Amino acid sequence: MTRHASGLNAWIIQRLSAIYIVIFTVVVFIWGVQLDSLNYQTWYETLSLPLVSIFLLLFFIALFFHCWVGIRDIVIDYIHSTAIRLLVLSLLMFSLFSMTVWVMLILYMKQHL
């Protein structure tokens, strides 16, 4: 088993990403609660602030790492055929990478696909 696939690394990634996600969620929740209305202008301008877009991108990256560990655990527990396991994990990896690129395009190229 290579170092990168070791259980301890997965465990650490899952916990660290979780902590970032928790903090980010609380901050967003507080922001949302003190909002009395939201129009397109405010929404667009808020997400265009460099700090906001960077922390939001980091949130998605943390989220995708978190998903990777979590879904992989489920796959390892319930899918026993090596071939199907490989297929599903590859699809998972592909979808997580795609979503990362997608989010970057949305936040920085303001592309709507």
Place this chain on the structure above:
Amino acid sequence: MLQKQQPIYLNLLKISLPITGIASLLHRLTGLLLFIFLPILIYGLSLSLSGVSGFSRCLIFFESSYIRIILLLLIWALAHHFFAGLRFLLMDIDIGLSLPIARFTAWLVIIAGIAVMLFAVKGLLL
């Protein structure tokens, strides 16, 4: 790899789980559910930033009753996963490991998730 014949029983419908097991199982299920809806949420983000009309379309989308039911399910899923996750993080630093406390926090987590969903119901109805 050494394959010993070990008893494995994963029939979730027949296993009688203690409350801690239920909280944990739901943690997994809600995680999976949230993952499945991720692309839709990202699409929503994209649409909401694409222009005034895109932003309105997002808001209108959430006025449908069917969508609101799914939204409530996702809110519950997020809340449960969040609180159950916090419980696990605390257990990682050895807080709440004893059986009585673990049972108590399991109940707390399940109830908190449902409570958040009920708050969301209240928020959506107003």
